[in-house]
Amino acid sequence: MTEPQDLFRAQLTQPVRRSARLQPQRPALVDGDRTWTWAAFADRIARLAGAFHALGVESGDRVAMLADNCAPYVEFFYATLWAGGIAVPVNTRWALPEQLHCLDDAGPLVLLCDARHLSAARDLLARCPSIKALILIPGDSVAAAGPVADALDYEALIETQAPVADACRGGDDVACLFYTGGTTGRAKGVMLTHDNLMANSLVALTNMDMDEDTVHLHVSPLFHVAGGARVFSTTLAGGCHVPMATFEPRGFLQNIHRHRVTLTIVVPTMLNLLLQALDTEPDLAAFDLSSLQLLTYGASPMPEALLKRTMARLPQVRFMQGYGMTESAPVISTLGARYHRPDGPDTGYLRSAGKPVYTAEVVIMDGNDQPLPTGAVGEVCVRGPMVMKGYWGQPELTAETLRNGWLHTGDAGYLDEQGFLFLVDRVKDMIVTGGENVYSAEVEAALYQHPDVLECAVIGLPDERWGEAVAAVVVPKAGRILAEADLDQTCRTQIAGYKCPKRYVIQAAPLPKSGAGKILKAELKAPYWQGQDRQFN
């Protein structure tokens, strides 16, 4: 039974009710030609929640989603919470055994999927005994997917079910399980509560100036918390959701132009692709991007040359970097717009992860969990209302990760005297050659000045003479041929001789990247360091 005071806890569904009452006719959700107002959105999720109830979902039961970003994805989060359930977004990039592990662990009663993932969803339905029903989101390609007698129709459920009352879960009730890989072993389900995601959303509003005029383009995958948490902040602001299935430059620009997008979150590699496209496809310049106010990025630092080129292309846009992890729902620190200006008193922090957000207490701990002084490198530990409730079904791992009342991030870093957080695993993207420190980002920035470079990664290779040698793996643009001599000259005109690569690997194949778009340098380095008794970074 709900206690009266329980109704005053932070509830992620409350902003939906608020907007349905205060601004029922303003747009909540846009997908191509279709727009749903807040009144319509609230009605649809209350009906979908009714469908979940009819399928047996009760308070605390899980509902899973396997789909690309789409309008129903946003509805899935809220309908699940409205029904009292826990939302489990599934990583679409995983192989079937990985997805099966996730669902076996979470034990959802219902699985939703889009047409592109219907085949995988059927496999999962057959193998995961907890799933009682499969719901198919209609899409253009559904007809091609063959008969779907084994799946319920998403729109038909919404049409036929009566709306139910909000279960009004909140506070430290679990809202979502986001699965995240570990350094070892299988992915774990991170329990994020209503309090966790509300704390992150409230900080998002103040750090990103979000309000009811915010139009958020969801182009980063919603199954990662970096993308998924934006669903909750956009709704809290009373803004409008614009989901986009996968990043590609033309569609990205089209969405901004068409829906007057004000805010989005990307990874730097997306911006790289975007700028390449703007260079080679002149008609893209016709899109009006003047609505875009703030571009936030994470996963990896922005190469300075890329940032400057983007700024020149989008002079009205501000930039913000976010650092965080799934276990902190997710934002721990941000590097704000003032630190992204090319000149002025606040430059020089682009290699930092920014300052801890208002609700985050960050401490650098030594190996015995004792706080270290300013400037000393240790493990980044975090406390605050955004810290997860724990790992689903893993009390021991939870206790270990949250030991002594601190979330242990596993990241090494330090705080400087101005309160900026520096991550050493980023600083470690540095090559020590002949006793000199060479920062990969600086060399990469130089290489990107060559007009035929599509992408590149600078790594340290073992070298008898220098300890490490600077090496560059470079991918030319389509149809272009790159010569080592040209690249070398490009570098030598910009950076000191000892920083220039001693070795080039020029390859047509794209660089290996993580699901979040981060270049996997460890993978590039591995073959060269095999058999070395020293560890590479």
Added chain:
Amino acid sequence: MTEPQDLFRAQLTQPVRRSARLQPQRPALVDGDRTWTWAAFADRIARLAGAFHALGVESGDRVAMLADNCAPYVEFFYATLWAGGIAVPVNTRWALPEQLHCLDDAGPLVLLCDARHLSAARDLLARCPSIKALILIPGDSVAAAGPVADALDYEALIETQAPVADACRGGDDVACLFYTGGTTGRAKGVMLTHDNLMANSLVALTNMDMDEDTVHLHVSPLFHVAGGARVFSTTLAGGCHVPMATFEPRGFLQNIHRHRVTLTIVVPTMLNLLLQALDTEPDLAAFDLSSLQLLTYGASPMPEALLKRTMARLPQVRFMQGYGMTESAPVISTLGARYHRPDGPDTGYLRSAGKPVYTAEVVIMDGNDQPLPTGAVGEVCVRGPMVMKGYWGQPELTAETLRNGWLHTGDAGYLDEQGFLFLVDRVKDMIVTGGENVYSAEVEAALYQHPDVLECAVIGLPDERWGEAVAAVVVPKAGRILAEADLDQTCRTQIAGYKCPKRYVIQAAPLPKSGAGKILKAELKAPYWQGQDRQFN
């Protein structure tokens, strides 16, 4: 015993620890010539908390404060929370029996006071058995107050006590008891939790653009939640506190000038006094007010003429109105800067209480607690994480006020189609005369155009012919004489004849005001309506 997860709840003390670590040398608190950094502030409150422990304060015990706004007032809040206690700020404007009721009800172990309230505090100590110790805040006038053998010395305690660890209370633990009058009966202690005040603070940051560069002038009394809650938002932002004992124009301007104040909260009557002073004391113009970015006000709507005059005087300042109550910690809705511009598309809302804040769900209920449609007048009800835990020791009154999961404000109002909240008890500040509606504020605005008017209130008096007659109670500036004919002419050149007062009361005595500075119109009207069988508004 604290559970590990308890450490991740919202804690009002956490921003103190954050600032002490991230920006130890930045100013936390300024009082005249003295500045305390965040490092010093955190150290002092940890020592004062140690003193509270030594006096027997344990988790959940109350510590009370009877003082004007001052630097130790800010420390009192945090030291009490750091010690695990509950802070009870006492209204200094109350008579002794009212203060005694407050302390008897709250049962504090410790009472702090400043020199000006030492005599009252001694009386309270003698009569309130729960109080085990009196702590005197040193001040210029302490020497004159005679021997203080019965009181402990505030600074001596801080000097001699060792700092203790933060009790880390948070979440729905009660943080403060703010006593507030009721329509009937004695003042009640409103239990505001860490969650309540943190929710209000997070919304404050986004609605008022607060950050670490914020310098907040605390000129509204800290014993009211309107002023007191700003202590928590300023600390959350990592900003700087500038307490000021009582409002007077020269000191107000001096503080803004000297400490580069960016933000403050006032009542409109303070602005009126300020403008009068600027008109009559030319040397006040020498103060540099360019740092002031935002002036927020509450308690009563801003008369338009007063707003326009203030804007002309302070053209760089933005204005924001807040509506709320103690039970909602306190802000329910705000009317932002864009609605205070004299022209443009967003004007016309100055009589509204603004839009519900992001975390507030506002519903207008009928007498049976059923939601009313847009535009219908009923009781303003609120749900959200800012709603109090209840009234201290009054479960029945709590249940009645929070019935059906909604805070019942007792205010009548309606929501318009754009989501703006209008309070009818403000709209009711309206006189119906000969079937025409006359808004008092409009008539008052006209009267304020007369250069010799210090303050005025327009009220409806019983009238055989017109139902109600418009009447004005006017106080001239010192040394000026006002004639009815002049006032009448001032009005007639500006507003329709039926709106002009038919009767004037010109008096030297100031208008009666509430503790929050609101003119008590009911008190002005009462003698005229005595014996009438109709109710006045």
